[in-house]
Amino acid sequence: MTGWLLAGGPVIPNFGRPSACLKRNGWFCTDWMGKHWGDTLQPALVQHIELTLVAVGIGFAIAFLLALVGFRWRIFDAPLGGLTDLLYAIPSIALFQLLVPLTGLTVTTVEIALTSYTLFILYRNILSGLRSVPDEVLESARGMGFTRLQTFVRVELPLAAPAILAGVRIATVATISIATVAAFLIQYGLGAPIFDAIETPDLFKTELLASGGLAILLALTADGLLAVVQRAVTPWNRLR
Amino acid sequence: MVASTFVEAFRFMPNHFSLLLEKAGETAELAFTALAIALVIALPLGLWLGHKHRGLLLALGISSVGRSLPSVALIGLGIGILGVGFWNNTVALVVLAIPPVLTNTYFAVEGVDPDAVEAARGMGLTETQILTRVELPLGLPLLLAGLRIAAVFVIATATIAGIFGGGGLGDIMARQVTYGLGGVFAAALWVAGLALLTAAALGVAQRAASRRMTPRT
Amino acid sequence: MPSAAAELVFDEATKVYPGREGAAVDHLSLTVPAGEICVLVGPSGGGKTTALKLVNRLIPLTGGDIRIDGTSILDHDLVELRRSIGYVIQQVGLFPHMTIEANIGTVPKLLGRDRKWIRRRVAELLELVGLDPDKDRKRFPAELSGGQRQRVGLARALAANPSLMLMDEPFGAIDPIVRARLQDEFLRLQHELRKTVVFVTHDIDEAIKLGDRIAILREGGRLAQYDTPQRILEQPVDDFVADFVGRDRALKALSLRTLGDLEPTSAAGDGLPRLPAETNLRDALAVLIAEHREALVVVGADGRALGVVKREDLLR
Ligand SMILES: Nc1ncnc2c1ncn2[C@@H]1O[C@H](COP(=O)(O)OP(=O)(O)OP(=O)(O)O)[C@@H](O)[C@H]1O
Numbered sequence A: 001m002t003g004w005l006l007a008g009g010p011v012i013p014n015f016g017r018p019s020a021c022l023k024r025n026g027w028f029c030t031d032w033m034g035k036h037w038g039d040t041l042q043p044a045l046v047q048h049i050e051l052t053l054v055a056v057g058i059g060f061a062i063a064f065l066l067a068l069v070g071f072r073w074r075i076f077d078a079p080l081g082g083l084t085d086l087l088y089a090i091p092s093i094a095l096f097q098l099l100v101p102l103t104g105l106t107v108t109t110v111e112i113a114l115t116s117y118t119l120f121i122l123y124r125n126i127l128s129g130l131r132s133v134p135d136e137v138l139e140s141a142r143g144m145g146f147t148r149l150q151t152f153v154r155v156e157l158p159l160a161a162p163a164i165l166a167g168v169r170i171a172t173v174a175t176i177s178i179a180t181v182a183a184f185l186i187q188y189g190l191g192a193p194i195f196d197a198i199e200t201p202d203l204f205k206t207e208l209l210a211s212g213g214l215a216i217l218l219a220l221t222a223d224g225l226l227a228v229v230q231r232a233v234t235p236w237n238r239l240r
Numbered sequence B: 001m002v003a004s005t006f007v008e009a010f011r012f013m014p015n016h017f018s019l020l021l022e023k024a025g026e027t028a029e030l031a032f033t034a035l036a037i038a039l040v041i042a043l044p045l046g047l048w049l050g051h052k053h054r055g056l057l058l059a060l061g062i063s064s065v066g067r068s069l070p071s072v073a074l075i076g077l078g079i080g081i082l083g084v085g086f087w088n089n090t091v092a093l094v095v096l097a098i099p100p101v102l103t104n105t106y107f108a109v110e111g112v113d114p115d116a117v118e119a120a121r122g123m124g125l126t127e128t129q130i131l132t133r134v135e136l137p138l139g140l141p142l143l144l145a146g147l148r149i150a151a152v153f154v155i156a157t158a159t160i161a162g163i164f165g166g167g168g169l170g171d172i173m174a175r176q177v178t179y180g181l182g183g184v185f186a187a188a189l190w191v192a193g194l195a196l197l198t199a200a201a202l203g204v205a206q207r208a209a210s211r212r213m214t215p216r217t
Numbered sequence C: 001m002p003s004a005a006a007e008l009v010f011d012e013a014t015k016v017y018p019g020r021e022g023a024a025v026d027h028l029s030l031t032v033p034a035g036e037i038c039v040l041v042g043p044s045g046g047g048k049t050t051a052l053k054l055v056n057r058l059i060p061l062t063g064g065d066i067r068i069d070g071t072s073i074l075d076h077d078l079v080e081l082r083r084s085i086g087y088v089i090q091q092v093g094l095f096p097h098m099t100i101e102a103n104i105g106t107v108p109k110l111l112g113r114d115r116k117w118i119r120r121r122v123a124e125l126l127e128l129v130g131l132d133p134d135k136d137r138k139r140f141p142a143e144l145s146g147g148q149r150q151r152v153g154l155a156r157a158l159a160a161n162p163s164l165m166l167m168d169e170p171f172g173a174i175d176p177i178v179r180a181r182l183q184d185e186f187l188r189l190q191h192e193l194r195k196t197v198v199f200v201t202h203d204i205d206e207a208i209k210l211g212d213r214i215a216i217l218r219e220g221g222r223l224a225q226y227d228t229p230q231r232i233l234e235q236p237v238d239d240f241v242a243d244f245v246g247r248d249r250a251l252k253a254l255s256l257r258t259l260g261d262l263e264p265t266s267a268a269g270d271g272l273p274r275l276p277a278e279t280n281l282r283d284a285l286a287v288l289i290a291e292h293r294e295a296l297v298v299v300g301a302d303g304r305a306l307g308v309v310k311r312e313d314l315l316r
């Protein structure tokens, strides 16, 4: 964004003469969007996807382990649930700053914070999914001579799949949304052009709409894709 | 490093107690106003749609779109249209709070055992009576559970307003230069405290509501 | 793989639930001969379910022993024990995420049977329980009626060809007409398969219809009487049993025999009601009462009259 400032000379944006739309700071200046797709919007979008994938992936692994512990030993359920509650309740802008002394102004800092937010949703959904298996189903599994592990792998886990995937869906969409706050810390992801637009005097409307719109579009796409996956892997749920 | 931030934060609290209290009041005011407005709008709509078993796609759509709205962009948009201040932030938060309230209300009522509803209808209860005496009490635990998540979300998000001059505890968090990392941490703990207290209060209500329905053992 | 029916022996089997006063099953001793159906009946809370679950060790014994073909259940490997016992419950407990085929094939698959074998076995079992192997195998449990689900439950329990079947009120949640049909089919199956079956119900009529022997439990899980249906009805050991089987036990006893068991005389049967030989005496009596008649004609399977039976022959 600052490239053209370094060029020196008169401060004229290198995209040539601003269009009429940009001059009156319109909401939807397609010329700006076209010009800056390559240098601003697209890289930010890619970074955003990366942020989300990593956070949800690691968050899922951690939440799954925690949920296993809470499922196997009930006494751990309340403390673990409380911990994920607390992490979720700490505002993102504070959590980002608190991590800076440890991990610096880096993507890692952002990922740690984002991951910790996914735990709240994932932990709950995984656990409630595992617990939702009806007693009579568990009893017939035991009666048929399933071992504890077989019951888990063949009965509890597949039956928990809809709840788990619903959790992944919610966590993914929420992470895409929260990840925009990361730009408070570093120039990374779709939050960067959003903050940039808001901090421009008089608000750079086209940039706000384009980058905010991209974030929404990304979230809706992810939601739709995961919905398809959810349906595909739980055929017994499609009835009714 | 972590320990010293901790110490700083706990030193910050008594030293700036009145500031924290004032800012917490602002955050609470902002969050609860937004929640209240969202409730007034979304609760009746959710109850009605759930009762009619209509608008499943609407409810699902609103919840997906709602969750995907980036709060930063929304608050920015509010500034663009309404200027900096309480109302712009409130409007943004209301928009963020409506989806969870609406969808949770909808699914709480929609999911009530159809046999119970049919029995009530057979006994001659009017539609309103069915809604208020059967569906609402039976769906209440789920509804309160949803409300709890919405409340925590709104309170935590209300602090983002601080970045853009909206006041509240977010104000302290956005100004590390002034208040130091200890101040940021202290404010964060207060926000978490506020959110968890609210969640706990709603959790108590939720348990009370579900206890009424399960037979005593 | 076990297949021949096994003899089941309860030897002073006792269960006391921790933290509860009194036993749920109290020194229960009875022997179920190989290939017979033993029906456990008794009041609610009488310990029937508990007694049943002691056998496949879903509930651990507190005292006494249970033996299958002479070997204590405690000496069996737990998993092997359960896989060798068919278990059917009222709520069926089908796996909602598996097709009917996968449900029925569960235990054979665990036992390492190959896919082709399982396919054949599933088709065979579906046919056996009266479902359509082609149409029904790929459906999910949610797509079936209650009665159909119960049939699948039965097929699943039979899949590994167990030598012993435990059934806890399998037909309890099914409407009377379908229940009667399932009972008939179950008897037909049993006639073919000759499993040892322990069948729990609280319906005395079901017990009389299905049981080779009936065990009546009273509160506290104590055995009140263990006998053939005939003897239970004709010689109840005490007032509890007499009460339990009901005032109409004489009539119920009639239902144990059919017209075919009697010796019809060759009197003229013009204008008399005609009933098939497999009609039980209770139903035959009901017909005579309803039609104000003193005698009826017994008809064989080929539709020819076998002879005439008088009202007093029925009651003899
Ligand atoms: N898991 C358990 N823990 C403690 N007590 C139990 C447990 N299961 C059953 N009981 C008690 O043991 C007694 C026998 O119960 P059981 O379920 O065997 O009765 P049942 O004859 O099957 O009754 P029903 O006809 O109602 O099914 C009852 O008093 C019951 O309350």
Ligand SMILES: [Mg+2]
Pocket: C048, C049, C050
């Ligand atoms: Mg029982």
